[in-house]
Amino acid sequence: MSADVPLWVEAVVGALLVLSGLFVVVSAIGFLRLPDFFLRMHPPALAYTFGSWSVTLAGIIYFSALESRLLLHPWLIIILLSITVPVTTLLLARVALFRRRAVQAADTPPPLTPPQPPGAGE
């Protein structure tokens, strides 16, 4: 049903898909193997950026070639991810930091400002 897509478009789309698959696997291996939570937060950034960028670029190229006009709607995925992923990552980093401080783990950095006395105002 999509025999009208030229071969070079299929080659580019395939290369981008393979690239994204490799990036996602590498990030998952890093997420599984690294020893600490803060270290483990880094490899998924590889999948969140390169993985999603190559898949959405492949989608843009493929659907544009399929319908013979420029289709940019897969770009919405990148925009959405680039807004939402830092929020989630920052929230989880704060969770890890505050929970470590609560149990007073050994290698946790102290707060930057001295703690306010209770009732000093929010």
Next chain:
Amino acid sequence: MSSLLFATTTFALGCYAIASLLVLVRLTRGPRAQDRVFALDLLYFHAMLVMLVLGIRHGSDAYFEAALLIALFGFVSSSAMAKFILRGEVIE
């Protein structure tokens, strides 16, 4: 669909399956709650990528909306769960 596109989409889907299995190991083993929440977020992300690749594989636009919805639900659920394990409630 051509054999080249079939092979590459199959490879990408297989890669996502392997990556999801590795993340699932971390989800079951993860020493603390934030590891599990992060692993769930990654699983959402992999499901979104699978939707996008399936859309290319079947040449259909309908998978795109599903991918967008999965990305949104992943963000909302991950941030809600992070807020919950941080403060004990979602909306204060």
